Amino acid sequence: MLLSYCNNIWRCMCKKKNPSLWEIMSFFSSELNCIEYWVKNRWGGIPVCPHCEKQDEHYFLKSRSKFKCKSCKRQFSVTTGTKLHSTKISLSKWMTAMYMLCHHKKGISSYQLAEDIQVTQKTAWFMLSRLRESMDESKWDFKKLSGQVEVDETYVGGKQANKHKNKRVKGTQGRSTKAKVAIVGMIERNGKIRARSVANVNSEVLLPLLKSNIADASTVFTDEFRGYAKVRYAFNHLKVDHSAGKYVIDEAHTNTIENFWSLLKRSIIGIYHRVSPKHIDKYVAEASFRYNNREKNAYEKFEVLFNNVNGRLTYEELTAAA
Numbered sequence: 001m002l003l004s005y006c007n008n009i010w011r012c013m014c015k016k017k018n019p020s021l022w023e024i025m026s027f028f029s030s031e032l033n034c035i036e037y038w039v040k041n042r043w044g045g046i047p048v049c050p051h052c053e054k055q056d057e058h059y060f061l062k063s064r065s066k067f068k069c070k071s072c073k074r075q076f077s078v079t080t081g082t083k084l085h086s087t088k089i090s091l092s093k094w095m096t097a098m099y100m101l102c103h104h105k106k107g108i109s110s111y112q113l114a115e116d117i118q119v120t121q122k123t124a125w126f127m128l129s130r131l132r133e134s135m136d137e138s139k140w141d142f143k144k145l146s147g148q149v150e151v152d153e154t155y156v157g158g159k160q161a162n163k164h165k166n167k168r169v170k171g172t173q174g175r176s177t178k179a180k181v182a183i184v185g186m187i188e189r190n191g192k193i194r195a196r197s198v199a200n201v202n203s204e205v206l207l208p209l210l211k212s213n214i215a216d217a218s219t220v221f222t223d224e225f226r227g228y229a230k231v232r233y234a235f236n237h238l239k240v241d242h243s244a245g246k247y248v249i250d251e252a253h254t255n256t257i258e259n260f261w262s263l264l265k266r267s268i269i270g271i272y273h274r275v276s277p278k279h280i281d282k283y284v285a286e287a288s289f290r291y292n293n294r295e296k297n298a299y300e301k302f303e304v305l306f307n308n309v310n311g312r313l314t315y316e317e318l319t320a321a322a
């Protein structure tokens, strides 16, 4: 091993499925430990030069925390070409922030993170923003939802935002997207959620969205909203008429997705207070990540997030990050 850095906590973390907060914090407080973790988990223990793709025991320049390729002689760090490409923030702070985001069940505000890892609120906001983008599994997980899928929309922002029942009364302002952002959610019963904001809730927007996210033979449950009128042409469609007070008719209910909306709204109101429409999808991605990984403990969630973060950037992302 190039970095022969291996202490008790590292050994402990390798063996343990659920290390404690203290063990994690102690381990990631060392920049060298973080580098070791990246080398092991990004490259399987032996660094791969991002410039020439050669895997070797490349030189480690300890003072710069960088590697020098034995083949092409260019330098690189463990984060070169990843979502943390050319970051100025220490790995120690990134890893701690990543773990805290997974450890706190409802998320963490930029003010709290700033205080916890000793950075400015602006930096903490930037870090959380970058991490939330990495939580957006819909960007690379293209497997369609299937089986029984509940579909519903909710509205965030504006004065009417939390008047949930409003939406249930026909002909009210509840579904207007003038002051609010509409979010459409599709949730597999006992499975995964996909959710994202949409410009409007016409069937011209809703149907293509459903078709690209839900497998053909699925059963789709919605309420009686007219935006779902054409769903029956593509799926087995069962509706529940909320305005008539019929919330659960046998299997035809949308309770699962409504529970998700209340989780999302509680986190936006309780932790993040105000979310601008421009950034709403990042918070939706975070809530979806939590939901989709709900069976995992904090460390397992952290591993999923870490793998998303160390994944390669697209060319657009890379040029934007430089």
Ligand SMILES: [Zn+2]
Pocket (backbone or CB within 6 Å): 049, 050, 051, 052, 053, 054, 069, 070, 071, 072, 073, 074
């Ligand atoms: Zn090289």
